[in-house]
Amino acid sequence: MFVAQAAPHLVAHISSTATWLLQEAAQPQWDPISLWKQMGWVARTVVFILFIMSGWSFGVMIDRWMAFNAARKQSRAFAPAVAGALRDGKIDEAIKVAERNKRSHLAKVVTAGLMEFRAHQDSSDIPGETIEASKRALERTEAIVHAELKRGLGGLATIGSTAPFVGLFGTVMGILNAFKGISSEKQTGLTAVAGGIAEALVTTAFGLLVAIPAVMMFNYLTGRVEAFDVEMDNSSSELIDYFLKRRGAVRR
Secondary structure (H helix, E strand, O other): OHHHHHHHHHHHHHHHHHHHHHHHHHOOOOOHHHHHHHOOHHHHHHHHHHHHHHHHHHHHHHHHHHHHHHHHHHHHHHHHHHHHHHHOOOHHHHHHHHHOOOOOHHHHHHHHHHHHHHHOOOOOOOOHHHHHHHHHHHHHHHHHHHHHHOOOHHHHHHHHHHHHHHHHHHHHHHHHHHHHHHHHHOOOOHHHHHHHHHHHHHHHHHHHHHHHHHHHHHHHHHHHHHHHHHHHHHHHHHHHHHHHHHHHHHHO
C-alpha cells in the first residue's frame, strides 16, 4: 500500500530531475574550451589572427623595452666618460669609450662625428669644410639611429588600430550565426542564440585585449624615442661646438 502510494511521487520526482538534467545539458558552457568548441570556423580564424597579432605586439614591446633600457643605461655611463676624454683632448680615448657602449644611442652618434673629426686631425688646421662634413655625418647617423629606435613601432600602431576591427568582424559573424540559430530552430531562447552570442562576445573582447596594450605601449615607446632624439640633437650640437672651439684654439 505504501509503495503504491509513493510510486506517483517518485515517478514525478524522477521526471523533474531528468528534465532539470536535460535543461542543464542544453545550457551553454562559458569556459574557454567550450566556447572554442561552440565557435564556427570564421570566429576561430578571427581569434587565431588576433592571437598572432597579440604575440607579435608583445614581442615588439619586449624587444623595444630591452633595447631602450640598454640604451639609457649605457648612455648614462658613456656621457661623463666621453666628456672627460674630450676635455683632455683625447679623441682616440673618446672613440674607445664610444665603442665600449655600442648599444647607446648617444655613443653611435658621437662616434660618427669623432671618426670624421679624426680623419682630418693630421692637418695643421681644421677648415670649415671639415666641420660641415662632421655635421653631415652626425645628421646621417641620427637618422639611422632614429630608424633603429622606431623599429617595430609602425607595426605596433597598425595592430592597435586594426585589432578592434578584426574583433568587430568576428562580432558581426557571431550575430549572424545567432540569427541563423533563431531561424533554424524556430525559437528565440538562449539555446538558439548561445553559439552566436559567444562568438560575438569572445571576438570583441579579444580584439580589445589585443588593441589596448598595443596602443598604450606605442604611445609610451614613441615618447621615449622622441626623448632620445632630443638627447642625440643636444649631443650633436655640443660636439659641433667642441669642434669649433678646437679649430679656434688651433688657429691661435
